[in-house]
Amino acid sequence: MSFKPAPFWLTAIAAPFFATPLLASATEATLSLPNDATVGVEVVETLTFKPNQARLNDILLHPTQAAGSSHSLPEYCVIVGNAHLVDERIRVTTQEATCIETHDADSDIFTGEFSASAYAEDGQYGIACENSPCTLSPGQTFLLTLDASVAIEELDNPSAELNAQRRQANGEGIANPVPREEAVPD
Numbered sequence: 001m002s003f004k005p006a007p008f009w010l011t012a013i014a015a016p017f018f019a020t021p022l023l024a025s026a027t028e029a030t031l032s033l034p035n036d037a038t039v040g041v042e043v044v045e046t047l048t049f050k051p052n053q054a055r056l057n058d059i060l061l062h063p064t065q066a067a068g069s070s071h072s073l074p075e076y077c078v079i080v081g082n083a084h085l086v087d088e089r090i091r092v093t094t095q096e097a098t099c100i101e102t103h104d105a106d107s108d109i110f111t112g113e114f115s116a117s118a119y120a121e122d123g124q125y126g127i128a129c130e131n132s133p134c135t136l137s138p139g140q141t142f143l144l145t146l147d148a149s150v151a152i153e154e155l156d157n158p159s160a161e162l163n164a165q166r167r168q169a170n171g172e173g174i175a176n177p178v179p180r181e182e183a184v185p186d
Contacts, residue, residue, distance in 0.1 A: 030151055030154065031073075031110040031154075032151045032152070033146055033149065035148055036146060037071045037145070038070045038119070038143045038144065039063060039066075039069050039116075040065055040067075040143060041062065041143075041144050042138055043138055044062055045060070047083060049133055054084060058080060058081075058082070059081050060079070061078070061081060061092075062077055063077050064141050066141040076099065080094065081094035082094075082095075083136070088128065089124075090118070090129060091118065091125065092144070094116045095113065096112060096113055098110070099111075099152075109154065110152040110153070111155055116144040116145060117144065117145055118144055119143045119144075
């Protein structure tokens with residue numbers, strides 16, 4: 001009869017206890033960022049302020065790498081906000097975000113309140129207007145600083161549930177589609 005060394009047995013006994021919280025947190029995912037966190041973003045499409053126009057509503061932003069950011073958002077994320085032109089600076093404020101975080105074939109969907117304000121990479125409130133007319137373009141990164149902490153719970157994902165049912169080979173799920181009864185044309 002052979003005995004395994006003590007580290008092997010400790011690992012075998014302790015592993016299930018360490019794995020359990022990871023499984024529990026995977027089912028209760030939350031997208032969270034602290035108050036005053038900064039994330040890098042850019043506009044999705046070019047925004048141009050026309051003469052005598054001081055506000056653009058429902059602009060779309062998405063995350064990108066930016067110098068000075070303290071946190072990052074999932075790669076697939078859209079943030080909705082407004083832009084105001086004040087004293088040759090574009091002040092961007094946001095209201096909500098929708099983010100999808102992927103894990104191999106599965107994904108978590110988050111939609112909720114996202115209150116933040118834009119700061120240029122130089123740390124000043126608003127983005128300096130460098131052209132006339134005043135324009136924000138994709139590739140022009142800036143920082144959003146959260147006005148309040150964010151804790152967005154994961155939404156139900158019906159397609160993930162459907163895909164899980166389809167992947168079940170030996171159960172009640174649908175492993176393969178039902179073949180057609182008619183002949184396949186040549």
